Amino acid sequence: MTSSAVTLSALRFAWPGAAQPCLEVPDFRLAAGERLFLHGPSGSGKTTLLSLIAGVLSPSAGRVQVLDTDLGTLSGRRRDRFRAEHIGIVFQQFNLIPYLSAADNIALPCRFSPARAQRAGDVAAAVRRLAGHLDLSSELLARPAAELSVGQQQRVAAARALIGAPALVIADEPTSSLDAARQDAFLALLLAECTSVGASLLFVSHDLRLAGRFDRCAELAELNRAAEVTA
Amino acid sequence: MRLPLWHLTLASIRNRGLATVLTVIAIALSVALLLGVERLRNDARASFANSVSGTDLIVGARGGPVSLLLYSVFHIGDATQDVSAARIEALRTHKDVAWLVPLSLGDSHRGYRVVGTTADFFAHVQTGDRQPLRFTAGRAFDGVFEAVIGAEVADALGYAPGAKIVLSHGAGDFAAAEHADKPFTVTGVLARTGTPIDRSVLVSLAAIEAIHLDWQGGSRIPGVEIPPQFVQKFDLSPKRVTAALIGLERRSAVFRLQREINTSPGEPLMAILPGVTLDELWRIVGGVERALLAVSAFVVAVGLAGLVATVVSSLSARRRELAILRALGAGPGDVFMLLLLESVLLALAGSGLGVLVLWALSAGLSPWLMAQHGVQLVPRLITPNELMWLAAVLGAAVLASLVPALRAYRYSLADGMTVRL
Numbered sequence: 001m002t003s004s005a006v007t008l009s010a011l012r013f014a015w016p017g018a019a020q021p022c023l024e025v026p027d028f029r030l031a032a033g034e035r036l037f038l039h040g041p042s043g044s045g046k047t048t049l050l051s052l053i054a055g056v057l058s059p060s061a062g063r064v065q066v067l068d069t070d071l072g073t074l075s076g077r078r079r080d081r082f083r084a085e086h087i088g089i090v091f092q093q094f095n096l097i098p099y100l101s102a103a104d105n106i107a108l109p110c111r112f113s114p115a116r117a118q119r120a121g122d123v124a125a126a127v128r129r130l131a132g133h134l135d136l137s138s139e140l141l142a143r144p145a146a147e148l149s150v151g152q153q154q155r156v157a158a159a160r161a162l163i164g165a166p167a168l169v170i171a172d173e174p175t176s177s178l179d180a181a182r183q184d185a186f187l188a189l190l191l192a193e194c195t196s197v198g199a200s201l202l203f204v205s206h207d208l209r210l211a212g213r214f215d216r217c218a219e220l221a222e223l224n225r226a227a228e229v230t231a
Numbered sequence: 232m233r234l235p236l237w238h239l240t241l242a243s244i245r246n247r248g249l250a251t252v253l254t255v256i257a258i259a260l261s262v263a264l265l266l267g268v269e270r271l272r273n274d275a276r277a278s279f280a281n282s283v284s285g286t287d288l289i290v291g292a293r294g295g296p297v298s299l300l301l302y303s304v305f306h307i308g309d310a311t312q313d314v315s316a317a318r319i320e321a322l323r324t325h326k327d328v329a330w331l332v333p334l335s336l337g338d339s340h341r342g343y344r345v346v347g348t349t350a351d352f353f354a355h356v357q358t359g360d361r362q363p364l365r366f367t368a369g370r371a372f373d374g375v376f377e378a379v380i381g382a383e384v385a386d387a388l389g390y391a392p393g394a395k396i397v398l399s400h401g402a403g404d405f406a407a408a409e410h411a412d413k414p415f416t417v418t419g420v421l422a423r424t425g426t427p428i429d430r431s432v433l434v435s436l437a438a439i440e441a442i443h444l445d446w447q448g449g450s451r452i453p454g455v456e457i458p459p460q461f462v463q464k465f466d467l468s469p470k471r472v473t474a475a476l477i478g479l480e481r482r483s484a485v486f487r488l489q490r491e492i493n494t495s496p497g498e499p500l501m502a503i504l505p506g507v508t509l510d511e512l513w514r515i516v517g518g519v520e521r522a523l524l525a526v527s528a529f530v531v532a533v534g535l536a537g538l539v540a541t542v543v544s545s546l547s548a549r550r551r552e553l554a555i556l557r558a559l560g561a562g563p564g565d566v567f568m569l570l571l572l573e574s575v576l577l578a579l580a581g582s583g584l585g586v587l588v589l590w591a592l593s594a595g596l597s598p599w600l601m602a603q604h605g606v607q608l609v610p611r612l613i614t615p616n617e618l619m620w621l622a623a624v625l626g627a628a629v630l631a632s633l634v635p636a637l638r639a640y641r642y643s644l645a646d647g648m649t650v651r652l
Contacts, residue, residue: 084560
């Protein structure tokens with residue numbers, strides 16, 4: 001068990017060609033097993049921050065440590081492998097691959113990570129087990145993602161993030177397109193699943209009504225010292 | 232259940248159904264055209280080479296070697312001059328000559344050439360891989376008004392031994408007047424050879440003399456009519472022939488005899504080596520063949536450009552999908568391979584379909600090509616030579632596929648987990 005899920009130190013990021021950085025985070029820490037609600041208005045750089053933590057983008061300066069691993073010391077290929085092994089991501093709009101079946105969507109992270117596939121054991125059985133927890137029938141699992149309802153898609157997205165028990169789950173405004181009742185149901189599901197696999201949760205949203213369900217709440221504007229913030 | 236990359240690729244291809252089908256069809260048609268041109272070229276050459284197997288020299292009136300080969304063996308064009316039959320017959324006694332078959336051309340039957348010759352034709356002329364001629368029905372001609380027909384003539388006109396036929400004066404479009412007063416009886420049908428013999432009506436040299444007894448200068452002599460039963464009263468030995476096929480005792484004597492014939496005094500003759508003259512013919516038409524191949528190659532290039540255009544144009548719509556894959560742990564290399572595999576699979580499917588299309592077309596068109604142009608197109612799936620062409624097409628497809636793959640690679644590096652449009 002690591003003591004810290006995410007540590008950011010003197011982080012600075014600017015998009016190529018941009019004169020000003022869009023993110024400057026001197027210090028940030030997400031403890032292992034902690035469930036953090038990070039909020040900020042649209043365009044404040046939330047997705048960019050998550051891309052940096054996931055190792056998809058590299059910082060212009062500073063350090064990103066995930067599960068005690070400095071992502072800056074990893075090659076691009078090893079960063080991709082690290083992300084596949086240790087991080088589960090739930091997107092805004094859920095972002096399933098529309099032409100793959102629900103089962104294939106859930107199993108997708110195991111395609112890019114042998115370690116995660118190993119942790120999942122029998123991947124097909126792990127898919128069925130997660131689907132069972134999330135009330136997804138085997139008939140639904142066989143259907144293309146594009147044919148699922150919004151509620152079904154959100155459960156498939158949660159299962160995809162949780163398969164293979166990643167140590168860190170990142171959720172990027174996953175409830176923004178849901179009505180209040182569905183928001184509550186999805187959030188309860190996500191929190192319960194993270195607790196059951198012992199994953200840390202970094203939940204990003206602009207909807208402050210959800211903040212009370214988390215261990216801690218932080219505002220990006222407080223963390224980000226960049227003079228101009230752009231997404 | 233670890234999803235292999237090709238599973239993702241196939242699912243992605245299936246997802247874009249219509250564009251995929253159209254792209255595959257475009258590639259298939261271009262591949263079928265390229266391989267078809269190559270196959271037609273090779274089969275035409277093989278078909279021509281098969282027609283002259285076993286013949287060492289062809290002798291005719293002096294002129295162009297290619298022209299002599301074309302009119303004497305392939306029945307393409309007409310001889311501008313014939314030669315003295317006595318001069319030709321004199322060659323039969325030459326010490327190097329094993330056999331000699333004279334040919335007299337100029338008449339036809341319903342569009343098929345009539346070849347006046349001797350019974351030696353059936354004994355010595357070989358086709359294909361030195362295969363002797365074989366009768367599927369009946370026998371060689373014996374009487375004056377008897378004829379042997381090729382397999383194509385028999386099939387097309389429904390003739391069998393015993394059928395009565397009338398020859399026309401002249402050949403091709405110029406055949407007008409008929410030798411209706413002297414009908415022939417079909418006595419034999421030759422087995423199919425894949426050569427112009429299949430489209431020939433063979434009669435004796437005496438028959439050619441007999442039907443022209445009451446003709447002069449290409450038209451009937453007014454008021455003169457010699458009934459068939461009286462022709463034997465005339466001298467039917469040939470005076471002039473068009474050409475002769477010669478087989479030698481020893482192949483090593485071929486150049487010496489050729490030189491001897493070409494430089495002999497008296498009526499000017501020309502002897503040609505069929506193989507050498509065929510090579511000359513291929514050199515003449517080689518430019519056209521290369522041009523055809525180049526056009527086909529350009530069509531393939533257009534097909535592959537269509538493939539690249541389809542995949543590239545889909546990229547913008549797929550940037551979100553690529554970003555999702557990246558977030559799930561796919562490296563830029565995975566994204567690159569995904570797009571590369573997708574294009575290569577489409578090219579493979581197109582090439583495979585192209586081979587099948589060509590096979591179906593060659594099976595369907597083969598009889599027509601044979602009948603109309605005398606070219607035997609053998610229906611077959613693919614030859615080792617065509618496999619090389621196919622490999623070249625796939626190699627080009629891989630190179631072309633680098634364009635969308637590299638573009639996707641760059642997108643996946645630049646976009647991160649979000650799509651910045």
